[in-house]
Amino acid sequence: MLKLEHVSVTFHPGTQLEKKALTDVSVTIHDGDFVTILGSNGAGKSTFFNVIAGKIPVTSGKVFLDEEDITEQKEHIRARQIGRLFQNPAMGTAGELSVEENLALAYSHSQRGMFSRAVTNADREFFAEHLKTLDMGLEDRLKTPIGLLSGGQRQAVALMMAVLNPPKILLLDEHTAALDPKSAHKILEITNQLIKQEQITALMITHNMKDALENGSRLLIFHDGRITKDFSGAEKSALKPEDVIHFYEV
Numbered sequence: 001m002l003k004l005e006h007v008s009v010t011f012h013p014g015t016q017l018e019k020k021a022l023t024d025v026s027v028t029i030h031d032g033d034f035v036t037i038l039g040s041n042g043a044g045k046s047t048f049f050n051v052i053a054g055k056i057p058v059t060s061g062k063v064f065l066d067e068e069d070i071t072e073q074k075e076h077i078r079a080r081q082i083g084r085l086f087q088n089p090a091m092g093t094a095g096e097l098s099v100e101e102n103l104a105l106a107y108s109h110s111q112r113g114m115f116s117r118a119v120t121n122a123d124r125e126f127f128a129e130h131l132k133t134l135d136m137g138l139e140d141r142l143k144t145p146i147g148l149l150s151g152g153q154r155q156a157v158a159l160m161m162a163v164l165n166p167p168k169i170l171l172l173d174e175h176t177a178a179l180d181p182k183s184a185h186k187i188l189e190i191t192n193q194l195i196k197q198e199q200i201t202a203l204m205i206t207h208n209m210k211d212a213l214e215n216g217s218r219l220l221i222f223h224d225g226r227i228t229k230d231f232s233g234a235e236k237s238a239l240k241p242e243d244v245i246h247f248y249e250v
């Protein structure tokens with residue numbers, strides 16, 4: 001369970017550049033939730049993710065993971081329990097290293113807190129077995145430099161890197177936005193497959209209303225640094241684009 005209590009974030013406080021990015025955000029994300037997030041540019045969505053990942057400190061409020069207060073916990077410590085994917089699949093993957101070396105780096109870090117790109121035969125088998133489940137032929141590309149894959153293939157490997165040792169929380173930061181429609185669809189499909197299979201709690205920021213409505217069990221809408229709408233269950237399932245467009249400007 002991930003819980004934010006009265007979290008506010010103000011950038012450059014006390015200066016002319018002062019900007020309140022989050023205002024008194026309180027929310028509890030339950031285990032197994034798949035939460036989609038909509039909101040206009042500048043609404044505070046990325047700041048919300050940065051707070052959860054420990055990338056930026058809160059100005060006030062608290063963050064809990066499974067009842068543990070992690071408000072002061074450093075980003076690299078949290079990274080073992082909180083995975084993150086970005087819009088650009090190049091973020092978080094090393095283009096000159098092979099698919100298997102990238103997987104090894106992520107796996108060693110999530111398991112032992114240290115980065116190692118050494119790949120044993122057992123690792124190779126383990127990686128190939130997992131990649132096979134994506135049905136993209138990536139198990140035959142283990143030795144290929146990841147930079148030579150297509151955006152969709154590279155994002156699929158990035159997704160696998162994030163879930164090989166399943167994190168408690170997976171943050172998906174517009175992770176399909178840079179892909180062509182077919183690849184985006186495939187990545188969303190395997191995202192659903194993996195988070196269900198590994199029982200990962202996931203949050204996904206998207207500007208694609210259809211994706212936000214058709215995926216996940218809960219929808220949060222951000223506006224002006226606050227969560228202004230929170231739909232779940234049957235209420236979320238019944239939502240149509242025209243029901244939510246009024247709650248924020250795109």
Ligand code: ADP
Nearest residue numbers: 011019021039040041042043044045046047048
């Ligand atoms: P979103 O992800 O919804 O587009 P952000 O969380 O990126 O919104 O930004 C929320 C507000 O905080 C915006 O007004 C943005 O300009 C501001 N902001 C974000 N990061 C910084 C920063 N590092 N320094 C100053 N202002 C920032």
